[in-house]
Amino acid sequence: MKGSGEESGRGLGLDAVRSHNAGLVLGLLRAAGPAGAGRAELAEGTGLTPQAVSKISARLRAAGLAAPAGRRASTGGKPPGLLRLVPEAGYAVGLQLDRDEVRVALVDLAGRAVATRRAPLDFAAGGPAAVEAAAREIEAAVAGAGLGPAGVRAQDVSLPAAGGPEPAAHPATATEPAPAPDSVQVPDPVPAPDSALAPGGYGTGALWGVGCAVPGPLDHRSGVMGRVTGHPEWEGFPLRAALAARLGLPVVLDKDTNAAAVGLAAESGGSFAYVHVGTGLGAGLFLGGALHRGARTGAGEFGHQVLLLDGPRCRCGARGCAEVLCLAAVARGDHGGAARVLGEAVANLAALLDVDRVVLGGRAVEAAPETYVREVAEVLSARAPGTYRVPVRAAPASAVVTGAAELVLTETFTPPRT
Amino acid sequence: MKGSGEESGRGLGLDAVRSHNAGLVLGLLRAAGPAGAGRAELAEGTGLTPQAVSKISARLRAAGLAAPAGRRASTGGKPPGLLRLVPEAGYAVGLQLDRDEVRVALVDLAGRAVATRRAPLDFAAGGPAAVEAAAREIEAAVAGAGLGPAGVRAQDVSLPAAGGPEPAAHPATATEPAPAPDSVQVPDPVPAPDSALAPGGYGTGALWGVGCAVPGPLDHRSGVMGRVTGHPEWEGFPLRAALAARLGLPVVLDKDTNAAAVGLAAESGGSFAYVHVGTGLGAGLFLGGALHRGARTGAGEFGHQVLLLDGPRCRCGARGCAEVLCLAAVARGDHGGAARVLGEAVANLAALLDVDRVVLGGRAVEAAPETYVREVAEVLSARAPGTYRVPVRAAPASAVVTGAAELVLTETFTPPRT
DNA sequence: TGCGCTTTCGCAACAGCGTTGCTTAAGTGG
DNA sequence: CCACTTAAGCAACGCTGTTGCGAAAGCGCA
Known part of the structure; x- marks a missing residue:
C-alpha cells in the first residue's frame, strides 16, 4: 500500500x-x-x-x-x-536470446562485463528449451566468475577482466568494513523495483537479477512473448516467468533494441535513438530520460515505415517499407545503398523526435560500421533543417547483452540527465 | 536550492x-x-x-x-x-498567435472556456506589434469576464458560457469559506512551476498565467522564437519575456501542436499523437504521460518525413516529404488524396511510437473532418501489424487555444495515467 | 425501538525525509 | 603562527505520509 x-x-x-x-x-x-x-x-x-x-x-x-x-587536493580549505x-557490490546478468545464438554477460555495478559467454541456440526449439539452454550458460558464467550460490566474494577471485586494467589509484583510508564473507545473499525472486537500497537489502557480490533481451514483439509488463516473425511457437510463451522460476532470480524482459538503448543511456544519457539492422529494422527510443516502450511495448517498429509509396511489397503487407528496401540492398551486398535508405528512415525519425544523437548497431552495421555511420550522417546533415548536426556513431557488438544487464541495474541507478 | x-x-x-x-x-x-x-x-x-x-x-x-x-448514498455504512x-478558483489564458489571426480563451480550472475572442493579426508586423495586439485581446477577454485587476470575484458575474449550462446539482453543505472578496491576487510574474499549492499561494479567481501557442520553431525553455517559415523577422524574438513583461503574468510558450496535445491529454490521458494539417504538417507527441518536446523543442516535425524517395522537391530541400505531397492534394481540393498521404505518414508514426490513439486537427481537417478521419483510419488499419486498431478522431477547432491555457494548468494538475 | 455491523473520517502519536544552525576538523596562505 | 577557507558531522526542526484508535453516521435485522 x-x-x-x-x-x-x-x-x-x-x-x-x-x-x-x-x-x-x-x-x-x-x-x-x-x-x-x-x-x-x-x-x-x-x-x-x-x-x-x-x-x-x-x-x-x-x-x-x-x-x-x-x-x-585542497583548494584552500580542508x-x-x-x-x-563499489562495483563488486552487486552483479546483473545480461541475457540475449537471438535467432541463432544465446549470449550472456555478467556485469558489475559499474557496468563492466566481468564474464561473457556465447553459444549456439536453436530458436525454433521453442521457449522451454531456450530457457534451459540460457540457464545453463548463465550458471556457467556465474560459476566461472566465482559468484553464485557457492558464495565466494568477488574480490577474492581473479576475473577475466573485459576492459583494461583498473587504474589502481586509491591511496585512501580504505575503511571498507568488509562485511561477513560467509554467504552471498540472493534477492527475493519477486522483483522489488525501487526498494533496492533498503537497509540490509541485497548483499555484497549478490546477483540482482537477469535482464533478458529478445527480438520481436513481446509485452514488457507481463513478460509474455508475442508473434516472433517466423517462429509462431513462441507466441504466448511466458518467458519472464519461466526464466525467473528456473533461476530463482528477478527477470526483466524487453526487446533487444530497448535493451541496447537502456545500456547506451547509462553511458551518456540524453535522448537518442538506437537503430538496429539485423534480421529486421528496429529502434530503441530513449526520450527525455526514459525509455519509451509505447502502449503495448510496440514502440520502435522502425522498419515498417513507408519510404517509397507503391514500392516493392514488404512481408508486413505494405509497400516500400524501409526494411524491404534496406534489406534488399544488404542482400545484394550493397551496404552503401542500404545505409542511404537507412539514413532516410533515420532522418525521418530524427526530425519527428528531435533526438540528441543516433547510435547504429546490429549485424549489418557490424559488417561495415564506417560505411553506415558515414552514409547515415550524410543523409542526416543533408536533411537537417537548421545548422544542428545530429551525431551518429556505431555501437559495439556487445551493446545488446550489456544493455540487457542494464535493464536490471537501471532500477537502482537514476542516470543524471544531460 | x-x-x-x-x-x-x-x-x-x-x-x-x-x-x-x-x-x-x-x-x-x-x-x-x-x-x-x-x-x-x-x-x-x-x-x-x-x-x-x-x-x-x-x-x-x-x-x-x-x-x-x-x-x-451509503453502501451499508456512513x-x-x-x-x-472549484473551477472558479483560478483561470488561465490561452493565447494562439496564428499566421492571420489571434485567438484568446479564458479557461477555468475545470478546463472550460468561459470567454473567447478572436481578431485578425498581421503576423508580418513582427513580434512587438503582435504582443501588443495579443495583450489587448487578453485584457478585453479578462475584463469582459469580470476578472482581472479590477478584482471582481468570478461567481458574482454572469459569464458567457461557452459550453452547455452547468448541471447545478450541488445540494451540498456549501461550507466554502468565502475568502476576502476585496482583491484578486496576481501571481508572481516569474513562473513558480510547482509551488502552486503552497498555502496562501494564488487566490480565488486569480489569473494563473498565460499559455501562448505559435507555429514554427521556437525554444520552449528560453521562450525565444526561431525561424518561422516566411517570417524571418520573428527569429530571435523573446516572445515569452515580452508577453510576461507586458502582461505582468507568467507565460509559457510552446508550439501550437504541443499546446493542442497537452490540452487533449488533460481530457483523456494516455499516450497519443495530435496531428495538425495547416500551413504545414506538424505533430504534438504526448508519450508516457508527458509531452515530448525533444532536445531543442523540435519534436513533431512530422511533415518533413520522406514518403516518396525521389518525389517532388519540398521547400525543406528534401524530396517526397509528406508535407509537399499532402498539401499539393489539399491545394487541388483533393482532401481524400491528402488524407491518404497523411494516413501513410501517421501510420509510420503510430508504428514507431505505439500510440494509443491519433487526433487530427488544423484547418484542412476542419474543412472535411469525416474524410480525414475515415481515410487515415483506413490506412492505419491496413498497415497495423496485429489486430489492434488505433482509434482516430478529429479535434475541435478550439483545441489549440484551449490547449494553450492548459500549458499553464498542467503545472498544477497531474493527470492520472491511463 | 434497539442493537450490531459497516463505512467514513479525523485526532494524536510516529518514523523518516531533507533542511538549518552550529561546532569541529583539516588544510592553505600571509 | 594565526587568520581564513572549505569540509563534514551532530542536533534540532519542519514537514511528509503512516499507523492506531475512537467517534460519527447510516443500514438492516430482530
Whole structure:
C-alpha cells in the first residue's frame, strides 16, 4: 500500500524520495568512475544539500554500495573526502536470446562485463528449451566468475577482466568494513523495483537479477512473448516467468533494441535513438530520460515505415517499407545503398523526435560500421533543417547483452540527465 | 536550492512530494467533474492512504481549490462525503498567435472556456506589434469576464458560457469559506512551476498565467522564437519575456501542436499523437504521460518525413516529404488524396511510437473532418501489424487555444495515467 | 425501538525525509 | 603562527505520509 508505484496510482511517499535521491547519487558516482566524487559535487549535481548528501552517502556506505576513495587536493580549505561506487557490490546478468545464438554477460555495478559467454541456440526449439539452454550458460558464467550460490566474494577471485586494467589509484583510508564473507545473499525472486537500497537489502557480490533481451514483439509488463516473425511457437510463451522460476532470480524482459538503448543511456544519457539492422529494422527510443516502450511495448517498429509509396511489397503487407528496401540492398551486398535508405528512415525519425544523437548497431552495421555511420550522417546533415548536426556513431557488438544487464541495474541507478 | 527542479539536478524534497500528490488528487477531482469524488476513491486512485487524502484535501479546501459536494448514498455504512474541484478558483489564458489571426480563451480550472475572442493579426508586423495586439485581446477577454485587476470575484458575474449550462446539482453543505472578496491576487510574474499549492499561494479567481501557442520553431525553455517559415523577422524574438513583461503574468510558450496535445491529454490521458494539417504538417507527441518536446523543442516535425524517395522537391530541400505531397492534394481540393498521404505518414508514426490513439486537427481537417478521419483510419488499419486498431478522431477547432491555457494548468494538475 | 455491523473520517502519536544552525576538523596562505 | 577557507558531522526542526484508535453516521435485522 505504500509508495511502491503499482501502475496507475503513483502517489509518492518518503520511501520514493529516498529511493530517487539515492539513485541520483549512485548515478553520479557511477559516472565519476573509480576516481570517485566529492560530496560537494554530488550536492551540486543533485541539487541537494551537502548535509543530505552526507546522510545518503552514509546509507550507501552502510549498504556496501559506496566506499571512501581518498581525498582530493585542497583548494584552500580542508580537502574533500571522495566517495566511489563499489562495483563488486552487486552483479546483473545480461541475457540475449537471438535467432541463432544465446549470449550472456555478467556485469558489475559499474557496468563492466566481468564474464561473457556465447553459444549456439536453436530458436525454433521453442521457449522451454531456450530457457534451459540460457540457464545453463548463465550458471556457467556465474560459476566461472566465482559468484553464485557457492558464495565466494568477488574480490577474492581473479576475473577475466573485459576492459583494461583498473587504474589502481586509491591511496585512501580504505575503511571498507568488509562485511561477513560467509554467504552471498540472493534477492527475493519477486522483483522489488525501487526498494533496492533498503537497509540490509541485497548483499555484497549478490546477483540482482537477469535482464533478458529478445527480438520481436513481446509485452514488457507481463513478460509474455508475442508473434516472433517466423517462429509462431513462441507466441504466448511466458518467458519472464519461466526464466525467473528456473533461476530463482528477478527477470526483466524487453526487446533487444530497448535493451541496447537502456545500456547506451547509462553511458551518456540524453535522448537518442538506437537503430538496429539485423534480421529486421528496429529502434530503441530513449526520450527525455526514459525509455519509451509505447502502449503495448510496440514502440520502435522502425522498419515498417513507408519510404517509397507503391514500392516493392514488404512481408508486413505494405509497400516500400524501409526494411524491404534496406534489406534488399544488404542482400545484394550493397551496404552503401542500404545505409542511404537507412539514413532516410533515420532522418525521418530524427526530425519527428528531435533526438540528441543516433547510435547504429546490429549485424549489418557490424559488417561495415564506417560505411553506415558515414552514409547515415550524410543523409542526416543533408536533411537537417537548421545548422544542428545530429551525431551518429556505431555501437559495439556487445551493446545488446550489456544493455540487457542494464535493464536490471537501471532500477537502482537514476542516470543524471544531460 | 530546494526541490524545485532546475534542469539537471532533480533531487526531491518534501515539497516535491506534496506538490506531486496534491496534483494527483486535483487531477482526479478534475476528471470526476462537478459530481465530485469520495475520499476512498481518491485514495484508491492515488495509491495513498485515506488519511493522507484527508490531509491533502484539507489543504486543497483551505486554498480554495476544492469544496465539499454533498454525500453519496451509503453502501451499508456512513455515506462518504464528496469533494469537488472549484473551477472558479483560478483561470488561465490561452493565447494562439496564428499566421492571420489571434485567438484568446479564458479557461477555468475545470478546463472550460468561459470567454473567447478572436481578431485578425498581421503576423508580418513582427513580434512587438503582435504582443501588443495579443495583450489587448487578453485584457478585453479578462475584463469582459469580470476578472482581472479590477478584482471582481468570478461567481458574482454572469459569464458567457461557452459550453452547455452547468448541471447545478450541488445540494451540498456549501461550507466554502468565502475568502476576502476585496482583491484578486496576481501571481508572481516569474513562473513558480510547482509551488502552486503552497498555502496562501494564488487566490480565488486569480489569473494563473498565460499559455501562448505559435507555429514554427521556437525554444520552449528560453521562450525565444526561431525561424518561422516566411517570417524571418520573428527569429530571435523573446516572445515569452515580452508577453510576461507586458502582461505582468507568467507565460509559457510552446508550439501550437504541443499546446493542442497537452490540452487533449488533460481530457483523456494516455499516450497519443495530435496531428495538425495547416500551413504545414506538424505533430504534438504526448508519450508516457508527458509531452515530448525533444532536445531543442523540435519534436513533431512530422511533415518533413520522406514518403516518396525521389518525389517532388519540398521547400525543406528534401524530396517526397509528406508535407509537399499532402498539401499539393489539399491545394487541388483533393482532401481524400491528402488524407491518404497523411494516413501513410501517421501510420509510420503510430508504428514507431505505439500510440494509443491519433487526433487530427488544423484547418484542412476542419474543412472535411469525416474524410480525414475515415481515410487515415483506413490506412492505419491496413498497415497495423496485429489486430489492434488505433482509434482516430478529429479535434475541435478550439483545441489549440484551449490547449494553450492548459500549458499553464498542467503545472498544477497531474493527470492520472491511463 | 434497539442493537450490531459497516463505512467514513479525523485526532494524536510516529518514523523518516531533507533542511538549518552550529561546532569541529583539516588544510592553505600571509 | 594565526587568520581564513572549505569540509563534514551532530542536533534540532519542519514537514511528509503512516499507523492506531475512537467517534460519527447510516443500514438492516430482530
